[in-house]
Each structure stands twice: as C-alpha cells, then as structure tokens.
Amino acid sequence: MGVISSLGDSPASLHSALCNGQASAYEFHEPKLDGFRGRGSGRIIAFQAETYLKGRNLRPLDRTGQLVVAAAKLALEDSRWPPERLAQHPAGLVLGTMFGSVHTIAQFDRRSLEQGPACASPMDFANTVINAAAGQTAIWHNLRGINSTIASGSASGLAALGYASDLIRYSVQTAVLAGGVDEFCFESFYGFERAGMLHACDVPEPFPVPFQAGRTGFAVGEAAGLLMLEEWTSAEARGARILGEMRGHGSTYSPGEGQEHAVRSIARAMTEALKDASMSPRDVSCISASANGSVRADSDEALAIKSLLNGGGPEVPVTAIKSMIGETLGASGALQAIDLVETLRNGTLPGIRGLEQKDPALPELNFCRKQSPIHGNSGLINSISLDGVACSLLISAPPALA
Amino acid sequence: MSIRPGVVVTGIGMVTSIGAGRREFWNALMAGTCGFGPVQSFDTSQFGVHLGAEIHGFKPEEYVQKLDPHSIGRSSQLAIAAARLALTDGSLDLAEIDPDRAGVCAGTTSGEPHYIERFDDRYVLDELKMVGREFITRYPCHVVPGHTAMELGLSGETMMIPTACAAGNYAIAHASDLLRAGKADIMLAGGADSFSRITYTGFARLGAIAPEVCQPFDRNRKGMVPGEGAAMLLLELKEHAVARGARIYCEVAGYGLSCDAHHMTAAHPQGEGAARAIRMALEQSGFAPEDVDYISAHGTGTSTNDRLETIAVKKTFGQHAYKVPISSIKSMLGHTMGAASAIEAAVCALTITEGRIPPTANWKDQDPECDLDYVPNVARKHNVRIAMNNAYAFGGNNSSVIFAECAA
Numbered sequence: 001m002g003v004i005s006s007l008g009d010s011p012a013s014l015h016s017a018l019c020n021g022q023a024s025a026y027e028f029h030e031p032k033l034d035g036f037r038g039r040g041s042g043r044i045i046a047f048q049a050e051t052y053l054k055g056r057n058l059r060p061l062d063r064t065g066q067l068v069v070a071a072a073k074l075a076l077e078d079s080r081w082p083p084e085r086l087a088q089h090p091a092g093l094v095l096g097t098m099f100g101s102v103h104t105i106a107q108f109d110r111r112s113l114e115q116g117p118a119c120a121s122p123m124d125f126a127n128t129v130i131n132a133a134a135g136q137t138a139i140w141h142n143l144r145g146i147n148s149t150i151a152s153g154s155a156s157g158l159a160a161l162g163y164a165s166d167l168i169r170y171s172v173q174t175a176v177l178a179g180g181v182d183e184f185c186f187e188s189f190y191g192f193e194r195a196g197m198l199h200a201c202d203v204p205e206p207f208p209v210p211f212q213a214g215r216t217g218f219a220v221g222e223a224a225g226l227l228m229l230e231e232w233t234s235a236e237a238r239g240a241r242i243l244g245e246m247r248g249h250g251s252t253y254s255p256g257e258g259q260e261h262a263v264r265s266i267a268r269a270m271t272e273a274l275k276d277a278s279m280s281p282r283d284v285s286c287i288s289a290s291a292n293g294s295v296r297a298d299s300d301e302a303l304a305i306k307s308l309l310n311g312g313g314p315e316v317p318v319t320a321i322k323s324m325i326g327e328t329l330g331a332s333g334a335l336q337a338i339d340l341v342e343t344l345r346n347g348t349l350p351g352i353r354g355l356e357q358k359d360p361a362l363p364e365l366n367f368c369r370k371q372s373p374i375h376g377n378s379g380l381i382n383s384i385s386l387d388g389v390a391c392s393l394l395i396s397a398p399p400a401l402a
Numbered sequence: 403m404s405i406r407p408g409v410v411v412t413g414i415g416m417v418t419s420i421g422a423g424r425r426e427f428w429n430a431l432m433a434g435t436c437g438f439g440p441v442q443s444f445d446t447s448q449f450g451v452h453l454g455a456e457i458h459g460f461k462p463e464e465y466v467q468k469l470d471p472h473s474i475g476r477s478s479q480l481a482i483a484a485a486r487l488a489l490t491d492g493s494l495d496l497a498e499i500d501p502d503r504a505g506v507c508a509g510t511t512s513g514e515p516h517y518i519e520r521f522d523d524r525y526v527l528d529e530l531k532m533v534g535r536e537f538i539t540r541y542p543c544h545v546v547p548g549h550t551a552m553e554l555g556l557s558g559e560t561m562m563i564p565t566a567c568a569a570g571n572y573a574i575a576h577a578s579d580l581l582r583a584g585k586a587d588i589m590l591a592g593g594a595d596s597f598s599r600i601t602y603t604g605f606a607r608l609g610a611i612a613p614e615v616c617q618p619f620d621r622n623r624k625g626m627v628p629g630e631g632a633a634m635l636l637l638e639l640k641e642h643a644v645a646r647g648a649r650i651y652c653e654v655a656g657y658g659l660s661c662d663a664h665h666m667t668a669a670h671p672q673g674e675g676a677a678r679a680i681r682m683a684l685e686q687s688g689f690a691p692e693d694v695d696y697i698s699a700h701g702t703g704t705s706t707n708d709r710l711e712t713i714a715v716k717k718t719f720g721q722h723a724y725k726v727p728i729s730s731i732k733s734m735l736g737h738t739m740g741a742a743s744a745i746e747a748a749v750c751a752l753t754i755t756e757g758r759i760p761p762t763a764n765w766k767d768q769d770p771e772c773d774l775d776y777v778p779n780v781a782r783k784h785n786v787r788i789a790m791n792n793a794y795a796f797g798g799n800n801s802s803v804i805f806a807e808c809a810a
Contacts, residue, residue, distance in 0.1 A: 033530060060666070090678075093661070098542055100564070102518060105600060109522045112603045116448050125604030126666035126796060129511060130543060130564035135797020138663040144675065147661035147799055148572055151513075151544040151562040159561060163576065170579045172682065187521065190530070191538030253505065253560035255552040265557060268502065272585075387539065388548055389560060 001243065001338050002075030004052075004067050005223040006042040007325055009074065014325075014335070015342035018350035019371040023324040025206040025219065030186060038193045039201055041208070041326030042221020043184045056140070062127045063183045064101040065136040067224035072137045075177055079228035079240065083142060091228075092145030092173045093134050094164040096156030096180030097330035100130035100149075103185035133181060146173050151330075152251075153385030155290075156180050157225065158333025158393050162249035164229050174234045179226035179334030188329070189220055197386065199293055208293025209354040210320035211302060211362055218292035221326030225334030227341070244341040247378065247394040248277025254388040259300060266304035266390040270380060273392035281309055284316055284394070285376025286349050286368075288336045290384040292322040297384055299362060304390075305382075306363040317368040323353040333383035337395060340379045344397040349374045409578040410808055412648040413492020413636030414748045415484040418735050419455040419629055423487050428752055431760045432781040436734050438616065438627050444599045451611040455629030455736025456597050468553050475514030475540050476596035478549035480632035480741075485550050485590050492636040492648060494588070496554060503586050505558030506547040507577040508634075509569020509593035510740035511795075512601055513543025513562070519599050546594055550634075558586045566795035567700075567737065569593050570744025571803045574635060575657040581639050588642070592744035594632035601739065602628050608667065610704050618701035618730035618762050619708045619776045621769035626702040629736030633744035635751070640808065651751040655689070655788070655806040658682030662798030668706060673714030675800045676792070680718040683790065683802040691719040694726055694804070695786040696753050698746040699776075700794045701730025701762065702737055711792065712772045727784060729777040733763035743793030743801065750789035750805045759784045 003009060006024045007017035026045070028038045044067075049058050052070035061069060072093070076082075081091060105128045112120040126132060131149035138147050146167055152159040157180025164178030182188070192198050199208035200216040208219050235242055250272025254265035274280060287305060291298040305318060321339055322328075328335060343349050351370035358367060377397040384390050415423065419437025420430040440446075441454035462471035462479035465486045471479055485506070489496065496504075517537050524530050539545075544562040551560045559580060563572040570593030577591035595601075605611050605628055612625035643650055660682065662675035669676065684691060700711055708730075716723045731749055738745060753759050758781055765778035787807040794800050 090660070098544070102541075105518055106522050106525070108604070109519060109600045110526055113522060113526050117603045117606060118448075120603050120607050122604070122607045122667075125607060128600060128604060129566045129796045130513065131566050131795065131797045131799060132666070135661070135666050135799065138661045138798060139665065142663050144661050144663045144678075146659040147565075147663075147797065148576075148659070149564050151542070151564050152560075153542055153544050156544070163561075166579055166583060170583055172686065187518070188538070190533065191521075191541070194533050195535040195538045197538070251559040251561070252502070253548065253551045253557050255501070255555050255557055268557075276585075385544070387545065388552070389544065 001078055001227050002071040003225045003338050004071045005325060005335060006044045006221060011338050011342050015339055018321050018324055018339060019348055021353045023207050023353055028189060038189060039199050039219055040221060041219035042328055044222055060123060061136055062101045062104045064181055065133045067183060068095060068133040068137045068181045069140045071224035071226045072141050072177055075226040075228055076141060086142050090144035092147060092176035093138055093143045094148045094150060094160045094176055094178040095134040096150045096160030098151060098153050098156050098182050099188055100132055101127060101183060102187045104128055106187050152389045153387060154327060154329045154332055155383040155385040155389045155391045156330035158381060158383035158391040159251060161337055161393055162251060162391060165246045165249060168229060168231050174231040176229050177226050178229050180330040181224040182222055182329035182331055184222035192220055207354060210291035210293050210323050210352055211298050211358055211367060212355055213357040213359045215293045215295060218294050218327040221328045223328040223331035223335055225331050225338050227337060242398040244344060245396045245398055247396050248273050249393040250276060251391045262300040263303045266301055266384060267307045269390035269392040270308045273394050277394045279394060283378050284380045286374045286379045287316055287318045288340050288379060288381045289318050289320040290382040291320040292327040301382060301384060302362040302365060305365055315366055317349055317366045317372060317374060319349050319368040320352045321350055336381045340381055340395050344377060344379060347373055407582050408640035409581045409637055409654045410640045410643050411635050411651040411751045412638055412643045413488040413494060414751060415487025415491055416633035416745050416748055417457060417460060417480050417483045418631040418745060419457050420734055424491055431731060431734060432758060434761055434763045434779060436763060438736060443597050449606050451606055451613050453612060453627050454597060455627050457630055466553060469549060474549045475516055477514050477546050477594045480596060481508055481546050481550045481594035482553045484592060484632040484634040485554060488590060488634040488636045494636060499588060501555055501557045503558055504556040504588045505560050505586050506551045506556060507561050507573040507589055507591045508547040509563050509565060509573040510543050510546060511566045511595050512598045513546060514541050515598035515600055517541035565799045566797060567739055568743055568793035568795035568799045568801040569740035570742060570747060571791060571793045571801035574654060574747055574803055575659060577637050578654040581637060588638045590634045591637050592634035593741040595630055595739035595741050597630040612703055615764050616703040616733050616736060617764040618703040618733050619772040620765050621767040623703050623705060623708060625704050627736035629738040631738035631741040631745055633741055633748050635747060650808045652754045652805045653808045655804045656683050656687030657803045660800045664798055667796055669710045669794060673710045673717060675798060676714035676794060677717045679800040679802045680714060683804050687804040689788060691722050694788050694790050696759050696789040697726055697728040698750050698791045699728050699730040700792045701732055703732060709771050712774055723774055727759055727775050727777045729760055729762045731760050743791060747791050747803060750791045753786040753789050754805060754807050757783060757785055
C-alpha cells in the first residue's frame with residue numbers, strides 16, 4: 001500500500017494519526033476574489049515530489065500526476081514489486097478520480113484565452129485528459145497491464161478498487177495497483193463553495209464533524225492512495241506478504257429525488273457487497289463511513305446503516321475518517337481502504353474526531369468517538385458521491401491474522 | 403468458442419455528425435457521407451485550422467423527457483439520446499425490467515467540458531462571482547452516465563470510465579464483465595463527448611488536425627478532425643435476451659486492454675501495447691487471427707497512428723493482415739473522442755448483421771507503410787462473422803474488443 005496524505009505518507013503513520021485524532025484544518029484565500037475565504041482540510045501543504053521521485057524529470061507531471069506517481073512508488077516498494085519484476089510481469093493500474101486535474105485543464109484553457117491558442121502548451125494538453133495521471137504513472141513505473149481510470153465522483157477511489165478486484169476475478173490480470181487521487185485546487189474548491197457544500201466559515205468549529213448536530217458541509221482536501229491487489233495464488237506463489245483480502249463489493253445509483261431513494265440505494269450497495277462476499281451483516285466488525293459533514297449525505301448514510309443492521313442493535317462500531325483527513329474526493333475510498341487494512345491488522349479503529357453532539361435526527365448507531373479495539377476480522381467501507389453513486393467494499397484480515 | 407456466459411448486443415443507438423439512430427447513421431455511413439465543416443460552436447479565427455465534425459440540429463428535448471434538457475450538459479444530452487435510441491432499437495420496455503439490475507457504463511475524454519470552459523471565460527473576464535451551483539453539479543464527468551441513469555430510472559451500477567479516445571471500448575468491456583459476473587441483467591454501455599474548445603486547442607497545438615479532409619491510411623494524410631457524438635449499446639446476457647425474444651446483433655466475445663507505458667501522446671514505436679491488446683482479445687474470445695473478418699480501425703488520420711496501427715495488425719495477424727478488410731469511419735465522422743470506439747463498436751455489430759462494411763473515405767494514394775486493405779472509398783459487401791474494434795488513447799491506453807456472430 002502507498003499513500004500520500006496530509007496525515008502521513010505511510011499506511012502506519014496515517015493510521016496512527018487517525019487513531020490519535022489529528023487533523024489539519026486551514027483557511028483558504030483567493031486573491032483573485034476580494035474577501036473570499038473558505039475552509040478546507042487535508043491539504044498537503046508541504047508536498048515535495050522530489051522527496052519521493054529523485055533523479056528524474058518531474059516537469060511532465062502536474063500535481064495530480066506527482067501525487068499518484070509518488071503513491072505508486074511507495075505501494076510498489078511496500079508490496080515488493082521491483083522494476084525487474086514489473087518488466088517480467090505486466091501489472092495493471094486502476095485509478096479513481098473525480099476531476100483528473102481540473103486545474104491543469106483550466107490553466108491550459110485560460111492561457112489560450114489570454115494569450116492566444118498558439119501559446120497553449122502541448123505538454124500541458126497531455127495532462128488535460130482525465131486519464132493523464134494513470135498514463136503518467138504507467139510510464140514512470142512501467143505498468144504495462146490493464147490501465148483504466150474510473151470516475152464516480154467522490155466514490156471514485158472505492159469504485160476503482162471494486163473494478164480492479166473484478167479484473168482480477170474475471171479477467172486475466174493477476175496484479176493491479178488500484179486506488180484513487182484528487183488534488184486540492186482552486187477550481188474544484190470554488191465550485192463546491194459556490195454550491196454551498198463546504199463547511200461554513202462563520203461557525204466556531206474549524207473542522208467539519210460527520211454526524212454532528214448543526215454540521216454545515218464538508219472540507220475539501222487532497223490525497224493519493226494505492227493498494228496492490230493480486231490474485232491470491234499468484235501472490236502466495238511469489239511469497240508476498242498478504243495484508244488483507246478484498247471480499248466483495250457493491251455499487252448502486254439512486255436515480256430518484258428524496259431521502260428514501262438515497263437511503264435505499266446506500267443500503268443496497270452494502271447488501272450487494274455482503275452478497276458478493278457471501279457474508280451477513282453479523283460478520284461485519286466495523287464500518288468506515290463515507291460521512292464527511294454534509295448535511296444530507298451523512299443523514300442518508302446513517303439511516304442506511306441502521307436499515308442494514310435491521311434495528312438489530314447498535315453494536316457495530318462506525319467511524320468516519322473524513323473527520324480528520326477531510327473529503328479527499330477520488331482518493332477518499334482508497335484512504336478508507338488503506339486505513340481499514342491497518343485497523344484490521346492492529347485491532348484498533350480510529351474514532352470520529354470531535355463528535356460530541358450527535359445530530360438528534362439521526363438514528364442511534366455505535367458511533368466510535370475515540371480510538372477503540374475492534375473484535376472480528378472484517379470491515380465494511382462506504383463511499384458515497386454527492387449525486388447518487390453509492391459503493392461499498394468488504395475487506396477481511398488474511399487468515400493468518402484472523 | 404468461449405464457455406463463459408454469453409453477453410450479447412440487442413440494441414444500438416447513436417448520435418453523430420452524419421446521422422442519428424441506426425438506420426439513418428448506417429445509410430449515411432454506407433454512402434460515404436462526411437460530417438465535416440467549419441467549426442461553429444466557438445471562434446476559430448485565431449487558429450490555423452477550422453475543420454470540425456459537429457452535430458447540427460440536435461434537439462435534446464426530443465430525447466430528454468424526464469430531466470430538464472437545459473439543466474444538463476451536451477454530453478449528457480447526447481448520451482441520453484443514444485441510450486433512448488438503443489432501448490427503442492432493442493425493443494426493451496423499461497417497465498418490464500428490474501431497475502436495480504440495470505446500469506449505465508460510459509466512456510469519455512472530456513465529460514462536460516463546456517462547464518469548465520464557461521468557468522474559464524468568467525475567470526479571464528473577472529466575473530467569477532457569476533459562477534453558480536451548476537459548475538460543480540454538472541461538470542464532473544461521471545454526471546454523464548448519472549444523468550442517463552436518472553433519466554431512465556436505472557439504479558444498478560453507474561460508472562464513467564474516462565480513458566479518453568479508447569473509453570467506449572473500456573466501458574463495453576467492463577459492462578460485459580459485470581453482466582457475466584451476474585451483477586446486472588442489462589447494461590447500457592458506450593461513450594459520449596461534446597465538441598470542446600479545450601480539446602480542439604490541444605490537437606491544434608499538436609499539429610494533429612487536418613486542414614481540409616480526414617484521410618486515414620492515405621499517403622498524404624494530414625491529421626484527424628475533432629468531432630462529437632455518442633453511442634450506446636444495449637448489452638444483456640444471452641439467456642436474458644433469448645428469454646425476452648430480443649433480436650440479437652452479436653456477442654461481445656472478448657476484449658484486450660493494455661498500456662504502452664511509453665509516452666503520453668505518442669504510441670509505442672513498434673505498436674507493442676496495441677499488439678498485446680489484440681492478442682489478449684483474441685485469446686479471451688478463443689479465436690485465431692484467421693477467424694477475424696473485419697477490423698474497425700482506430701484510424702485517426704494522423705501520420706503516426708495509422709502507421710503504428712498497421713504495424714500492430716501485421717504483428718498479430720501475420721499474412722492474414724493482408725486479407726482482412728480494415729476501415730476507419732473517422733474518415734467520415736471525424737474523431738468523436740470518448741464516443742468513437744462506442745460508435746465503432748456499433749458499426750462492428752452492424753457489419754455482422756448487414757453483411758456490409760463501411761469504407762475508409764477520402765483515400766487516394768497508397769502509403770508504402772500502410773499497405774493493407776483499407777476498404778477505400780466504397781462500402782463493400784462482405785460476410786462478417788467476427789469483427790474486431792481497435793481504439794487507442796492518450797496515456798498509452800490500448801483496447802481491442804471482439805464481436806462475434808451469435809449462434810442460435
């Protein structure tokens with residue numbers, strides 16, 4: 001596994017920061033807009049691609065590309081896939097992203113508008129396609145297997161993990177690096193702000209708290225996270241260290257207006273994941289929620305979790321790591337997956353930072369408010385887009401740990 | 403032949419610069435109609451090229467019935483039109499299916515580029531405060547399959563695969579896997595892209611746009627013509643199609659996907675990745691190269707693409723490369739980006755049922771490096787049992803999908 005995030009650049013450091021309740025809030029000002037300010041979280045202020053990618057020309061990579069190429073390097077090292085092995089065994093790459101780099105796209109266009117099309121950069125144009133980061137990463141690391149980019153909004157990362165799992169199950173590909181990315185940039189930030197989706201600036205709490213009473217929206221962040229998924233027998237044959245098992249996933253869409261449609265759709269994604277894994281709700285030891293502080297989506301998800309558990313009890317702990325890492329969009333599902341693997345390995349689930357006053361309109365769930373031990377070996381991840389896509393994924397600890 | 407569950411094509415819908423819907427499109431294609439003209443959707447006076455393949459006279463309200471057609475972008479409108487045409491073509495009544503087991507998988511290059519282009523217009527005019535909610539709710543590319551599913555009331559898996567100019571093939575490949583895995587009963591799979599200033603600017607800067615005409619595989623070819631369009635294929639498991647008495651065009655027999663890992667905008671100089679995708683598609687579908695009766699080429703009309711695609715076909719087909727007819731409909735429709743391989747997949751299906759193959763239009767002089775049978779200028783009667791659809795993209799994404807006549 002490889003991760004570049006505001007809370008660490010290794011699965012262990014990310015998990016430790018999440019368990020300790022760390023968070024990195026910031027305020028964002030745009031000089032172009034007089035008086036505009038907004039709140040974000042999970043921005044990787046100090047990211048320097050050179051730290052990870054020494055000795056090669058970084059110029060062809062935009063920020064999104066740099067984040068993915070760096071995360072891929074860490075994941076390949078962590079999973080012990082050296083260049084020699086990649087030359088012999090083409091590995092695939094499936095990258096989830098909401099935007100690709102909308103900043104690169106916009107800058108390319110604005111340069112042409114302001115200085116004429118003759119001044120638009122052909123090198124930048126290569127990065128305006130939404131699959132650019134996947135292509136750049138393949139070039140950098142010689143990933144010649146199936147290369148795909150998945151866009152399902154902020155559920156892209158989890159959708160990519162499901163898609164990649166199925167490539168291994170139903171196609172010939174035996175090893176796929178899969179996960180997601182989105183960078184922090186002005187264009188997406190401003191878009192969310194104009195749509196009234198972001199955590200308000202005029203409330204005392206600097207950070208959005210999922211499921212909290214009076215929440216006002218999410219805080220947009222950035223990250224890249226990748227997991228090396230391999231067919232079980234070929235992983236065993238090469239003596240790989242197996243960290244977890246992708247048990248099953250589900251993906252649904254809510255085409256109707258109204259909360260009941262959304263709740264049903266999320267519950268159905270979870271049910272489909274359980275069915276795909278041949279598991280029952282009783283087998284789930286913890287839930288990593290998609291909740292990010294959004295007024296409506298947090299409520300939809302809480303009701304869906306309640307309906308899945310069929311009112312049978314509040315015992316399954318529910319956490320929401322976006323309370324610390326922010327809404328990292330296309331990366332979010334991948335970060336949840338990486339942290340769930342660490343959770344299952346360590347037996348400690350991070351809590352929901354700052355959750356003191358649960359929204360009274362939400363059902364009673366076992367909200368995990370501070371890091372807690374978990375019992376059992378399987379966890380469920382939800383990832384829900386802002387507009388109807390719901391994905392769920394089940395991960396188990398490998399049998400040796402279970 | 404494959405022993406895997408059969409996935410079949412039972413409906414086809416498209417909106418292109420030469421016609422909408424199966425019949426109109428196919429007749430125009432067989433007649434060698436070209437959809438090129440001077441770009442009208444934005445000012446190209448500062449460009450050195452002006453040719454585009456835009457769709458004129460498209461009326462979204464004829465297709466977009468449940469959603470407000472003006473509340474969604476043009477790519478969504480085109481995708482919905484293609485989806486409705488495919489459902490009608492496939493005689494599928496949505497009231498008779500389980501919407502939870504029906505989904506949409508689409509490919510694209512740019513999604514809904516007009517929203518970021520309007521954002522940029524406002525940025526340079528210092529009018530950013532006029533940006534409203536519509537930018538973030540209508541721009542991200544996944545809204546295209548989302549709007550299609552919303553319009554049709556489908557609640558199965560909805561996914562966008564933005565693998566640029568090969569995206570339609572990727573979407574069809576994934577949708578067929580989903581059906582084989584038993585996760586859906588029907589899928590609408592295809593691609594959509596609307597005419598984009600950003601895309602046009604980029605290809606113009608790469609010197610890849612033809613000044614007057616698109617001539618794939620011709621010795622004097624001068625480039626591609628950016629276009630727009632959408633196509634959707636109605637896919638279902640064969641047993642599902644047979645049970646409802648559907649007309650079956652063909653089977654999605656197998657696919658191959660690979661990555662060059664070589665260069666962002668230029669294909670591998672020996673066609674290595676493209677050849678691997680072709681081999682994988684043949685292997686997955688259980689066919690030998692000699693079994694293939696027709697190849698729908700990526701055939702953009704750029705010097706490099708057509709030469710390298712020819713190399714990849716020769717590398718994988720050996721002597722049969724000289725016998726199998728290959729054509730590029732981009733010679734007529736231009737390059738419809740993420741829609742291109744979806745439209746070309748529809749063409750593969752139609753060659754199987756119609757027994758005719760479309761020409762490569764505007765072909766005049768043979769290029770010594772492109773010396774295969776490109777079906778120059780005139781459509782041809784040809785019995786097609788097995789057709790292969792090639793598509794390649796920025797990022798080194800290669801794809802080949804094989805369609806096969808479906809035994810009763």
